[in-house]
Amino acid sequence: MSVFTKVSHAELREFLRQYPVGELIGFTGIGEGVENTNYFVDTSDGRWVLTLFERLNYEDLPFFLGLMEHLSAHGFPSAMPLRTHSGQNLTMLNGKPAALVRRLNGQSVLFPDLEQCRQVGRALGEMHMIGLSYPGRCVNPRGAAWRAQTGRLLAQNTSDPAIRALIEDELAAQAGLDLASLPQGVIHADLFRDNVLFVEDRLTGVIDFYYACTDALAYDLAVTLNDWCFEPDGTLNPARWQALTAAYRARRELTDAERAAWPLLLRAAALRFWLSRLYDWTFPRSGDVVHVKDPEQYRRILVHHREHAPPAL
Known part of the structure; x- marks a missing residue:
């Protein structure tokens, strides 16, 4: 996760209107990873991760998002993509394909037991x-x-x-x-x-x-x-x-x-x-x-x- 595409507060607030997430409270870029642009997003209705896809083929994106939904539906602890008011799990932001997923609880470990x-x-x-x-x-x-x-x-x-x-x-x-x-x-x-x-x-x-x-x-x-x-x-x-x-x-x-x-x-x-x-x-x-x-x-x-x-x- 890195930040290649900047998003302003006004742009994100307008983007979120298409989702049932309430009002934007704050957001911050995520500096880990190497492929996509990612932000932690906090709203009045929850905590989310926003991903802007930088290099992935657009045609492959439904595979990833559908897989996450499939795994979640079978009880696997996968991050679940959020759908818009019109039922879409893939949208656009600043010219890039984008998805919003609910942020899961927990932290990664550096030295696993x-x-x-x-x-x-x-x-x-x-x-x-x-x-x-x-x-x-x-x-x-x-x-x-x-x-x-x-x-x-x-x-x-x-x-x-x-x-x-x-x-x-x-x-x-x-x-x-x-x-x-x-x-x-x-x-x-x-x-x-x-x-x-x-x-x-x-x-x-x-x-x-x-x-x-x-x-x-x-x-x-x-x-x-x-x-x-x-x-x-x-x-x-x-x-x-x-x-x-x-x-x-x-x-x-x-x-x-x-x-x-x-x-x-x-x-x-x-x-x-x-x-x-x-x-x-x-x-x-x-x-x-x-x-x-x-x-x-x-x-x-x-x-x-x-x-x-x-x-x-």
């Missing part, structure tokens, strides 16, 4: 199962084709031969991974610590579904593990890993094909976020508040997976 990891694993497995009944479909915009294209671009634009060699070697290895042959479904694709909310050890919300897509379910588990179970220095925390994977498998067991592909899945998930962060670092975007994450963390995670076999599932 084992119970929080168990709850995240359980929630991810539950989301995957509920998602099987969601009729929408959206191609992963950060899938294998994007990783190959972005990796080649970054390899050409780096002056560091070690980075170039790592990208090229990993892309060659990833050519042997066929994600389409693995069980498919709706994935969050970005279930990092800052996208899960807790009140103490109780999971109260899963947010930011704007990377959600249709892809290999086990890849989503790999994305989640890479964030929740690794220390800042790139070393694995085995206790967190065990807690999260056991809770996930209690809701959805992995297939033999997923287990066979598991080492490369972990590497693909690490490569995806290393490349996206390295891209933002190499080609920075302008904005009022822009949050650029350090790519080094995911380089270390990728190297760890290349040098160590993962714990047994």
Whole structure:
């Protein structure tokens, strides 16, 4: 979440008239994340998050908002999009597609304990199962084709031969991974610590579904593990890993094909976020508040997976 598009008090007050939210009290930009413009909004009828979509395809936005509604309808603690007086969950503000969702209670955690990891694993497995009944479909915009294209671009634009060699070697290895042959479904694709909310050890919300897509379910588990179970220095925390994977498998067991592909899945998930962060670092975007994450963390995670076999599932 960053602020690329500024919104004035008068513009927001007029925008909110189309929603059943009461009068505007105040709002503030959110400086975390990297893709969309986001504001916390307080009104006389509640607390909300306003998102202006900066780079996502307009045609894909109903997939994200419909998914959030589908999950909420099945009891999953997803942020729920608010509909306008005329029944729309997608509107326009300052020339950008916009959505208003109710702000969930809770806070993200920087250093999760084992119970929080168990709850995240359980929630991810539950989301995957509920998602099987969601009729929408959206191609992963950060899938294998994007990783190959972005990796080649970054390899050409780096002056560091070690980075170039790592990208090229990993892309060659990833050519042997066929994600389409693995069980498919709706994935969050970005279930990092800052996208899960807790009140103490109780999971109260899963947010930011704007990377959600249709892809290999086990890849989503790999994305989640890479964030929740690794220390800042790139070393694995085995206790967190065990807690999260056991809770996930209690809701959805992995297939033999997923287990066979598991080492490369972990590497693909690490490569995806290393490349996206390295891209933002190499080609920075302008904005009022822009949050650029350090790519080094995911380089270390990728190297760890290349040098160590993962714990047994």
